[in-house]
Structure formats: structure tokens, C-alpha cells
Amino acid sequence: MMTHYDAAADIREWLERHCRAWNDDDVAAMFEVAAPDLHWVNVVGMHWQGRDQALAAHRAFFARMFAGVPLGLVAIESITAITAEVRIAVVRWQLGSYVVPSGETIEDEENRMTLVFSGADERLQLRHVANVRIDAMAARHDPVAGIG
């Protein structure tokens, strides 16, 4: 299932750089290899259209709640080649506790993120992100055994 995993050093490196940028509160670095037409759907279903919007939203959220909140890469679950030019990664992230604008504290969040990349190596570009909170209670009822 880990299609082209060994050939995916560029994506592994992107993920490690992204993680370092997050932990350094360096939002600009998080979007360095993002395409201008990047779309980003976050864990509560906000849809940012274009790199500028995704960057502005992350700047606002770092100022408000994410600065200093540690992010860790738990697993690269799959990297699938859609064509020679496009690969999709599904990865798991763990995030430290943070307080959302409504006042609720989100603890021990683990997310499953879909990332669509075009190009490779020096031409690698992030084109799309969709991020889903993992519901640990629901996971017990996954009808497909042996996953996750």
C-alpha cells in the first residue's frame, strides 16, 4: 500500500521541514513550497482558497492559539502516485493542547492529513490539504479490520 514510498524522500523531507517550521512558529516557512492555487480545508471545515488565504489564516491562528503548541509527525501512512506528476500523502500528526476561540480546550488532538503534491524534488509543490480530526472512540467501530 505504500506506493513509491522509497522514492518519496522529497515528501518526507517536506513533512519534516513543515513540522520544524510549525514548532518554530514560522508560518512563512510552512508555505514556502506551496503553489499560489493551494486550497486548504482545516479540521473544522474552513476552506481557504489560494496560498494567500491559507497563509493569512495560519498567521491569525498562530497569533491566537497555535504559537508554542508542539506538533509531531506520528506516521506517513501512504504515498500514492496518481500520475507521474501528482502524489498524495496521508499522514498522522499529533498536536499539543490548545484553546479555540470559543474557549474550548482541544487536548491530545491527532489528525489525519491528506496532502496533494505536484512535481518532485526541487519542483515539489503543495497543491491541496484536507485535515481531519481522528475520533478515537469512532475508530473502534471501523468496519475494515487491520487499519490504523
Added chain:
Amino acid sequence: MMTHYDAAADIREWLERHCRAWNDDDVAAMFEVAAPDLHWVNVVGMHWQGRDQALAAHRAFFARMFAGVPLGLVAIESITAITAEVRIAVVRWQLGSYVVPSGETIEDEENRMTLVFSGADERLQLRHVANVRIDAMAARHDPVAGIG
């Protein structure tokens, strides 16, 4: 922002067929133009790897909770051409009430779904889905104005 929207009659048609198949409880029809290497991340973060797993999971969930639950297409928010061969749609679905295995009733769910397609027209294939529940409370705090 609706890149190549007018050229996307095949994707619009796919979405309408998918919606009809859901409302007919016809799981096989939902996956008719899905590729064997389809990955699907659902709203609670389950990750199904391959069309066979996605199909089996949906069969189980229709038997358990989705049969007869109406699905409606609210909006096609964006269709972005990643390359000539790959397009990504972001769409909003509204789902009738249903009871999850833990006993909780999910009411008035609205989801924002990312769908990755390769090919076009008769060669159109679904390659990846990531589906996110929209948190209406959180949406009020979206730092990017004019979205959603």
C-alpha cells in the same frame, strides 16, 4: 476561484450520480468509477486504503446507519486543475440525521469533501476522498473574511 468550472461537466455529473446512488442505498454504484488504488479518509478520520476497503466500509455503514439517510449536494465550491490529468473538487454535502455505533445522534451534518479525480469524461476516475465535518460554531471565527 471556480477554476475550469465550466469545463467540469463530467465532475458535476459524477457528483449527481454519487448523490443518487447514496439516496438509492446503492453502494456499488457509488464506487463505479473509483480507481483500485482509491484512498478514502472519512469524517472521523478512518483511512481506507484501496477501493475494496472503501466499498466494504460503506457497505457496513449503510447496513448499520446510513440506509435511508438523505444526502444532498449543497455546493460545488471549487474545481482546481492540478495538471491536465488531475482535478480536485471541494464540495459541500448535507446529510440527514443518523445514529453512530456509540449511540450518538448526528443531526444536520454538513461536510466539506475533497475529491481528487484523474482523467476526464469516459476516463474520469475517483482517486482520493477526504471528508471533514463543518463546525458551524468554529466557522464564525474563520480569520479569512468572505469565505464559506
